[in-house]
Every structure is written in C-alpha cells, then in structure tokens.
Amino acid sequence: MTGPVVQLTTPLGPEVLRLHAGDRVELSGLVYTARDEAHLRMQKEGIPFDPKGAVIYHCGPVIQDKKVIAAGPTTSARMNELSGFLFDLGVRGLIGKGGMGATVREQLIGRGVYFAFTGGCAALASSHMTVMDVFFEDLGMAEAVWAIELDRLPLVVGIDSNGNDIFGAARTHAEAAFKKYQGP
Amino acid sequence: MQTPEPARIRTALADATFRAYREAVVRLPLDVLKVIADAARTETSEVARGEFANILKNIKTAGELGVPMCQDTGVPVIYLTIPPGIPFTESLYDAVAEGVRRATKEVPLRPNVVDPLTRHNSGDNMGEGMPAIHVTPGTTFTVTVLPKGAGAENMSRVAMLLPSQTDQIEKFVVETVYLAGSRPCPPVIIGVGIGSTFDGAAALAKEALLEPVDEMTADEAELLAAVNRLGIGVMGLGGDHTALAVKVKTAGCHTASLPVAVNIQCWANRHATVEVQL
Numbered sequence: 386m387t388g389p390v391v392q393l394t395t396p397l398g399p400e401v402l403r404l405h406a407g408d409r410v411e412l413s414g415l416v417y418t419a420r421d422e423a424h425l426r427m428q429k430e431g432i433p434f435d436p437k438g439a440v441i442y443h444c445g446p447v448i449q450d451k452k453v454i455a456a457g458p459t460t461s462a463r464m465n466e467l468s469g470f471l472f473d474l475g476v477r478g479l480i481g482k483g484g485m486g487a488t489v490r491e492q493l494i495g496r497g498v499y500f501a502f503t504g505g506c507a508a509l510a511s512s513h514m515t516v517m518d519v520f521f522e523d524l525g526m527a528e529a530v531w532a533i534e535l536d537r538l539p540l541v542v543g544i545d546s547n548g549n550d551i552f553g554a555a556r557t558h559a560e561a562a563f564k565k566y567q568g569p
Numbered sequence: 570m571q572t573p574e575p576a577r578i579r580t581a582l583a584d585a586t587f588r589a590y591r592e593a594v595v596r597l598p599l600d601v602l603k604v605i606a607d608a609a610r611t612e613t614s615e616v617a618r619g620e621f622a623n624i625l626k627n628i629k630t631a632g633e634l635g636v637p638m639c640q641d642t643g644v645p646v647i648y649l650t651i652p653p654g655i656p657f658t659e660s661l662y663d664a665v666a667e668g669v670r671r672a673t674k675e676v677p678l679r680p681n682v683v684d685p686l687t688r689h690n691s692g693d694n695m696g697e698g699m700p701a702i703h704v705t706p707g708t709t710f711t712v713t714v715l716p717k718g719a720g721a722e723n724m725s726r727v728a729m730l731l732p733s734q735t736d737q738i739e740k741f742v743v744e745t746v747y748l749a750g751s752r753p754c755p756p757v758i759i760g761v762g763i764g765s766t767f768d769g770a771a772a773l774a775k776e777a778l779l780e781p782v783d784e785m786t787a788d789e790a791e792l793l794a795a796v797n798r799l800g801i802g803v804m805g806l807g808g809d810h811t812a813l814a815v816k817v818k819t820a821g822c823h824t825a826s827l828p829v830a831v832n833i834q835c836w837a838n839r840h841a842t843v844e845v846q847l
Contacts, residue, residue, distance in 0.1 A: 455640035
C-alpha cells in the first residue's frame with residue numbers, strides 16, 4: 386500500500402504526477418490560502434503570485450500580529466466550480482478537507498493533485514506555518530490570500546493526477562451501504 | 570447556607586464560565602480522548618490511521634500551547650445547575666454573558682455569532698438569545714460550556730416520525746450521517762433525542778453529547794455499528810470509524826408522535842464543567 390512519507394517542496398513540478406491517492410506527503414515551502422471570495426477576485430483581477438507550480442490552501446486562518454494562531458482547512462467542495470482557471474495557469478496542488486467533485490478530479494488529470502489535511506487540526510497546522518505575505522487584505526482576515534511558509538505539513542493525497550479519488554471511493558461505498566435502507 | 574451576595578454570585582459565575590470555556594476549547598474530556606485513542610488503535614485503513622495521528626498530535630499541541638484545538642470555537646451553549654439557596658434571576662444570564670465575552674477576548678475565541686438575517690457579527694459572541702443558556706435545579710452550582718462548531722451542527726436533523734415507525738429510527742440516524750458525508754469532520758459523535766416534542770427532541774439530542782461517550786447501551790452500540798458500515802471514515806477518506814459513539818436520550822411524547830432528533834458533533838466533542846466557587 387502506501388510507502389514512506391514523501392517530502393515535497395513548492396513550487397511543485399512534474400514530480401506530483403508520480404503521486405498516488407493515499408500517499409502520505411510532508412509539504413514545505415510557500416502556499417497560498419484562498420476561499421470563495423479570493424477565487425472570485427483572482428478570476429477577475431488575476432493571480433497576485435506566480436501560479437506556476439503553486440499550491441492553494443482552502444483555509445480561512447486566524448492571524449494575529451502576522452502570526453498564524455489557527456489555520457485548519459475549510460470544506461473544499463465550495464470551490465468545486467471555481468478552481469479550473471488555476472490549473473490552466475500552472476497551479477499543481479490544492480489542500481483542503483472533504484475532497485472535491487468530478488469536475489476538479491477531471492481537471493487534475495495529468496496536471497496536479499488534491500491534498501487532504503485533517504479537519505479541525507488548527508493547532509497542529511499553525512505549528513508548521515509562518516506568515517510571509519498577504520494579498521487582497523480588504524477581503525478580511527478569513528477571505529484574504531495569505532502567503533504561508535510550510536514546514537513539513539503532514540498531508541495525504543486525496544485525488545491524484547490519474548483520476549484516483551479516495552473520497553469518491555468512500556462515497557461510493559457509503560451509497561451502496563445505505564441502499565439497504567431504501568425500499569425496493 | 571446563607572444566600573451569597575448577588576455581586577459575588579455574578580463575579581464567581583462569570584469567572585467559572587470563562588474557565589470552562591477555555592478548558593473546553595483547549596482540552597477534550599477524558600472519555601472523548603479515550604474513544605479517539607481506541608479508534609486510532611483499532612483502525613485498519615492506513616490512510617485513516619494517518620488522519621488519527623494528526624488528530625492526536627493536534628490535541629497534544631493545543632494542550633501544550635494552551636490554544637484552541639480548532640479555529641471554529643463554536644457558538645456558546647451553556648448548561649447551569651442551580652442549587653437551593655442560589656436565586657434564579659436575570660443576573661445569572663448576565664454573569665454567563667460576561668464570562669463568554671471575556672473568553673472571546675482572552676482565550677481568544679473566534680467571534681462567530683451574527684444576526685441571522687443581516688449577518689452582522691457582534692464581534693463578542695453575543696446576540697439575541699446568545700449565549701444559549703439552559704438551567705436545571707441541582708445540588709451543586711456548576712456551569713457547563715459546550716462550544717458548538719458549525720460544520721457538524723449544520724448536518725443535524727429532526728424528523729417527526731409516525732408512532733408506528735420505531736423501526737425507522739435507525740434509518741433516520743444512518744441517513745443523517747450518510748447525507749453529511751465528510752462535511753462534519755468525521756469521526757463524529759452522534760447525539761440522538763427520541764420523544765418529547767419537536768424542540769424537546771433536539772434539546773435531548775444535544776444533551777446526549779454531554780453523556781460519557783466511552784460507555785454505550787446495546788441499542789447505542791448497534792446504531793454505532795450501523796453508522797460505521799457506511800465506511801465514510803475519518804474526514805471522508807474511508808475506513809472503519811465514521812463515528813466514535815452514539816448517545817441516546819429519551820423522553821415521554823404524545824401518543825400520536827415520535828419526534829427523533831440527531832445532533833452531529835465532530836471528533837472534537839468539546840465540553841467542560843466547572844463548579845462555581847462562592
């Protein structure tokens with residue numbers, strides 16, 4: 386099954402195409418937070434950082450005096466229909482919780498991966514993070530784009546670049562299990 | 570005992586509320602820690618085991634640094650027990666509010682409470698009817714804080730089943746978890762309220778979350794097994810543990826009713842009780 390933990394540093398290159406769903410990864414280097422509002426702004430005004438090989442973190446952090454206090458992942462599915470342009474511009478990875486829909490699974494094929502970070506683990510996250518910069522600060526703390534330096538954040542590959550999707554597999558299993566309660 | 574001075578009661582209750590809130594968001598109760606650790610040990614999915622490792626490390630980090638374990642520090646749900654000799658007045662509500670405001674500033678908590686329609690954020694977790702305070706008579710003067718995050722709360726449901734549908738309760742519980750999928754940050758803890766009225770069933774379901782989760786009746790264990798057969802797993806990544814515990818509370822109901830409520834809680838079943846020191 387899964388081998389040893391893979392060490393990766395952003396910006397990511399074609400090495401992400403060798404990752405498999407289920408691989409454990411420790412990610413270092415700059416990542417950029419973005420939620421719904423930031424995606425809409427970037428679509429309109431462009432991306433305020435170099436998107437080539439970049440990783441987007443679905444997160445609305447609590448930042449105090451330029452320090453990360455709490456920064457757990459938010460539900461990625463809200464960004465299902467907002468992410469395509471990022472891959473077109475070279476983004477190689479997303480980090481979030483709960484997985485994403487079939488649209489993103491298709492968009493990632495041959496281009497990048499979706500990493501899952503454990504929901505609710507805000508204290509753990511902040512102990513691996515340093516704030517480097519901020520864009521779109523007028524959107525407010527949660528919706529702004531924060532450039533955050535990661536130091537070996539523990540992740541798992543949820544969707545790989547070959548269309549394998551652990552979340553999708555679990556959903557299919559649940560659907561089949563629930564069938565027994567549904568009438569003939 | 571002599572009735573203490575109103576000002577003294579107020580200060581002591583505000584302080585106890587503050588301390589209970591801080592304890593609740595930083596440290597999990599022992600019974601909750603136990604079910605998480607047990608699940609981590611017995612989980613057979615390697616991916617899920619990795620997620621459990623993160624959860625356990627997160628709990629440890631939060632405790633060591635004295636910071637909230639999750640950025641969603643919830644809305645304040647408060648349970649008071651009032652012994653004989655403590656006058657039940659509006660001043661108790663003011664004292665609890667003062668404790669919540671202080672916790673918001675000093676812990677700190679995320680200001681989560683907004684007006685439901687304008688969505689204006691009060692900035693201090695206060696609002697109409699917030700904090701939500703539930704009072705029962707008791708032998709000791711205690712305050713319990715149950716901070717409720719939105720991810721799990723949003724997945725909760727109430728059904729008014731027919732009296733003949735007791736065999737549909739399991740389906741309703743499993744369906745609620747199925748529809749929630751990965752969104753409530755599983756492995757979840759499930760509070761079930763059966764009976765009472767429409768609102769009463771929901772209150773029972775939330776109170777059930779305060780019961781020890783490391784012990785279950787045979788019926789509760791059966792519901793848990795049914796939920797875990799879904800295989801949603803930790804964070805929706807698949808595995809043996811979609812839920813860690815099911816707790817059921819019941820109450821009498823109308824002969825023509827069968828209210829059932831399911832209150833979903835994330836793995837962080839945060840709550841803390843502090844005795845008010847007078």
